[in-house]
Amino acid sequence: MAGVVIVGNGMAGATVAATLRTKGYEGPIVLIGDEPHVPYQRPPLSKAQLLQDGDPQLVRPEAFWADKDIELVAGVRVEAIDRAAHEVRLADGRALAYEHLVLATGARNRELPGAESALGLRTVEDSRALRARLGAGRRLVVVGGGFIGLEVAAAAHTLGTDVTVVEALDRVMSRVVSPEMSDFFEGLHAEAGVKILTGRRVESIEEGAVTLDGDQRLEADVVVVGVGVVPNVELAAAAGLDVADGIVVDERLLTSDPAISAVGDCAHYPCAITGRSQRLESIQNATDHARAVATRIAGEGEPYAAVPWFWSDQLGRKLQIAGVAADGAESVLRGDPGDGGFSIFRFADGALVAVESVDAMADHLAARKLLSNGASTSVTPQQVADPSVSLKELAAAVA
Numbered sequence: 178m179a180g181v182v183i184v185g186n187g188m189a190g191a192t193v194a195a196t197l198r199t200k201g202y203e204g205p206i207v208l209i210g211d212e213p214h215v216p217y218q219r220p221p222l223s224k225a226q227l228l229q230d231g232d233p234q235l236v237r238p239e240a241f242w243a244d245k246d247i248e249l250v251a252g253v254r255v256e257a258i259d260r261a262a263h264e265v266r267l268a269d270g271r272a273l274a275y276e277h278l279v280l281a282t283g284a285r286n287r288e289l290p291g292a293e294s295a296l297g298l299r300t301v302e303d304s305r306a307l308r309a310r311l312g313a314g315r316r317l318v319v320v321g322g323g324f325i326g327l328e329v330a331a332a333a334h335t336l337g338t339d340v341t342v343v344e345a346l347d348r349v350m351s352r353v354v355s356p357e358m359s360d361f362f363e364g365l366h367a368e369a370g371v372k373i374l375t376g377r378r379v380e381s382i383e384e385g386a387v388t389l390d391g392d393q394r395l396e397a398d399v400v401v402v403g404v405g406v407v408p409n410v411e412l413a414a415a416a417g418l419d420v421a422d423g424i425v426v427d428e429r430l431l432t433s434d435p436a437i438s439a440v441g442d443c444a445h446y447p448c449a450i451t452g453r454s455q456r457l458e459s460i461q462n463a464t465d466h467a468r469a470v471a472t473r474i475a476g477e478g479e480p481y482a483a484v485p486w487f488w489s490d491q492l493g494r495k496l497q498i499a500g501v502a503a504d505g506a507e508s509v510l511r512g513d514p515g516d517g518g519f520s521i522f523r524f525a526d527g528a529l530v531a532v533e534s535v536d537a538m539a540d541h542l543a544a545r546k547l548l549s550n551g552a553s554t555s556v557t558p559q560q561v562a563d564p565s566v567s568l569k570e571l572a573a574a575v576a
């Protein structure tokens with residue numbers, strides 16, 4: 178009874194399984210994950226679920242999997258892949274045969290040496306443990322001013338916690354947004370009363386305190402470390418598949434073994450939009466990879482060419498990013514940051530490469546169209562800066 182075996186039941190793995198059925202695949206599907214849960218969403222863990230504890234938001238209703246004849250194996254780790262035998266070996270001793278194997282093993286939090294007393298945030302258990310320690314009268318230090326660090330800071334602040342964020346680089350979210358957008362969010366947090374220390378290195382983290390370079394000591398009832406993730410590649414590497422910063426796949430998301438695909442946070446893929454090989458950590462990336470692979474397995478695949486996009490919610494503002502910009506891209510403002518929604522359009526070598534929008538859904542949607550239909554060189558900085566130019570019409574004109 179071979180069929181499709183999927184390792185990892187996060188957003189990517191779960192979406193592969195669900196899409197296989199939507200696309201008419203009738204063979205056996207087994208979805209295996211080491212977390213003891215039905216597939217759930219991670220984004221609320223640093224947002225709504227920190228503010229208001231509750232059950233995790235599921236990727237599909239619990240009954241969906243049995244209804245669609247998808248076998249869920251939860252709380253069990255896949256320990257090895259036997260590529261010659263087309264089998265995976267599970268920690269409970271079982272061996273499962275596959276016709277096609279999908280690796281959706283995701284990523285895990287990067288750890289800081291000596292920070293054992295600090296909390297991380299990746300799973301529903303992490304979110305509950307953190308929430309239990311937030312509230313009025315508590316002091317939180319967040320190490321890392323990326324998306325997750327800032328979302329935790331925002332939610333903790335809303336719960337009345339005294340929050341300090343320490344970021345080693347000279348601005349927050351620097352890996353993914355423009356300097357202008359970093360400034361905007363630093364201002365937003367500062368205005369709310371969240372302290373953000375940029376360009377500061379953490380020397381040590383003990384129970385109850387974080388010591389920074391220059392010996393500044395920050396007292397803390399709880400410390401959260403959010404300094405990025407590392408892809409879970411060990412299973413693939415042990416099976417002899419190519420790995421780099423992720424499991425290396427081609428434009429069809431196939432690994433170096435044509436019977437094995439990789440999707441989501443763990444996959445290092447050639448991006449048709451940016452022209453670079455990259456690994457992304459987002460729901461869009463997980464779901465679009467998953468749909469592309471399921472469609473291919475079901476018999477109609479095309480090379481993967483989705484526009485990357487991402488969102489973050491902080492202190493009542495919604496940030497949405499389409500595309501990927503490298504350091505040094507030119508920033509062009511549309512709208513007024515002091516007055517509602519606005520966007521920052523990023524250009525490199527005369528081409529639009531990314532758009533960062535705050536509470537500007539129409540800009541974001543137009544940007545995704547502009548970036549996906551090859552229009553990136555037919556829009557100019559002058560056009561996007563001019564609020565009288567309709568982005569929707571521009572996108573439609575070049576479709």
Ligand SMILES: Cc1cc2nc3c(=O)[nH]c(=O)nc-3n(C[C@H](O)[C@H](O)[C@H](O)COP(=O)(O)OP(=O)(O)OC[C@H]3O[C@@H](n4cnc5c(N)ncnc54)[C@H](O)[C@@H]3O)c2cc1C
Nearest residue numbers: 185187188189211219220255282283284441442458459460
């Ligand atoms: C707190 C938080 C907030 C986020 N907010 C946003 C957001 O606002 N917007 C956005 O776009 N993205 C957000 N993300 C990122 C997004 O959630 C991830 O990019 C996405 O969930 C990745 O899905 P995945 O299925 O590839 O990997 P994962 O979700 O990591 O799932 C992989 C699963 O595979 C399991 N696994 C690994 N190895 C094995 C093995 N050998 N055997 C069995 N199981 C295994 C892992 O334990 C895990 O359960 C957020 C992430 C976090 C943690």
